[in-house]
Amino acid sequence: MQITPLTGGLGAEVHGADIRNGADFLPLFEAFKAHSVLVIRAQTEVTPEDHIAFAARFGPINVNRFFKPVEGHPEIATVLKEKEQKSAIGEGWHTDHSYDEAPAMGSLLRAIEVPPYGGDTLFVSMAQAFDTLSPMMQRFLEGLSACHSSRHVFGMAAQDSEATRSGRLSNAEAATQDVRHPVVIKHPFSGRKCLFVNPVFTTGIEGLSEAESTALLQMLYQHCQQPELQARVRWQAGDITLWDNRATWHKAINDYHGFRRYMHRITVEGCKLDGVSA
Numbered sequence: 001m002q003i004t005p006l007t008g009g010l011g012a013e014v015h016g017a018d019i020r021n022g023a024d025f026l027p028l029f030e031a032f033k034a035h036s037v038l039v040i041r042a043q044t045e046v047t048p049e050d051h052i053a054f055a056a057r058f059g060p061i062n063v064n065r066f067f068k069p070v071e072g073h074p075e076i077a078t079v080l081k082e083k084e085q086k087s088a089i090g091e092g093w094h095t096d097h098s099y100d101e102a103p104a105m106g107s108l109l110r111a112i113e114v115p116p117y118g119g120d121t122l123f124v125s126m127a128q129a130f131d132t133l134s135p136m137m138q139r140f141l142e143g144l145s146a147c148h149s150s151r152h153v154f155g156m157a158a159q160d161s162e163a164t165r166s167g168r169l170s171n172a173e174a175a176t177q178d179v180r181h182p183v184v185i186k187h188p189f190s191g192r193k194c195l196f197v198n199p200v201f202t203t204g205i206e207g208l209s210e211a212e213s214t215a216l217l218q219m220l221y222q223h224c225q226q227p228e229l230q231a232r233v234r235w236q237a238g239d240i241t242l243w244d245n246r247a248t249w250h251k252a253i254n255d256y257h258g259f260r261r262y263m264h265r266i267t268v269e270g271c272k273l274d275g276v277s278a
Helices: 022-035 048-056 126-131 135-142 210-224
Strands: 002-005 012-015 037-040 073-081 106-113 121-125 145-149 178-182 184-186 193-195 202-205 230-233 240-244 248-252 261-268
Touching: 002 022, 012 022, 022 037, 022 240, 037 230, 048 073, 048 106, 048 261, 121 126, 126 193, 126 210, 135 184, 135 193, 178 184, 202 210, 240 248
Parallel strands: 012 037
Antiparallel strands: 002 012, 037 240, 073 261, 106 240, 106 261, 121 230, 121 248, 145 178, 145 202, 184 193
16 A cells, blocks of 8 residues: 655545455554545445445444435435536535534545546645634634534525536425534544634634624635645546545535536544634
8 A cells, every 4th residue: 555645734645555455444544634635546346335334434424414315325425517517516615514513524535437637626724724824813713613504505595506406406404504613623633723614614703793704704715725735636437535524625626517527425424523722
């Protein structure tokens, strides 16, 4: 097994591993904890059952409320853009399931069919994002909490979206999640301080006026999008990429119009997040 960092601060690429081999799990898990994003190449013989079994080693599987499931495998969410469709799911910077009381630990995305070019996924290190703020801003943020919600993304307000009309997303009545999390969390694995707000699901900062909250969040979002904080995954059919939702943002690059991109995603349950003073 060869594990090569993708960048100086985030992500690693793995060659020579087989997720079906139990002996490979521990080094993969350690690499995942160290790098937050792991691209395991050439898992071309993996079945949906293998994918599920591998994901379950990390923890209980979350059966997604909103994504169309793979037939016969409710644990696997379909991530699909057909060649005639214009919008892709996950185009905005986000953290999966930040609207849950116990946000997801991570997601494992398997590439079934990829376009001849484009369709990459970008990631951001939220630990580096915190570390590169000024000490005064860090101290200010450590005392704050943010509100997160699923309603505006998956609820009735999104019923006119292409993803909903095409059947890729559904079950709008289940989009009732409203939670608060610390703006700065203590990562459950490493104890590192990480920012935990995102442009898609975060709706505001508690205790600030709407104008103050908007200004602060926009400043943080702009800060987090610096190229130095990012890693880019270029997909090949058969790859499995797993990422830590508590330590990263991600977004799908929608630059492959006229081609099909088909993925299977499994999400692993996480835990309630503590602030840094907890």
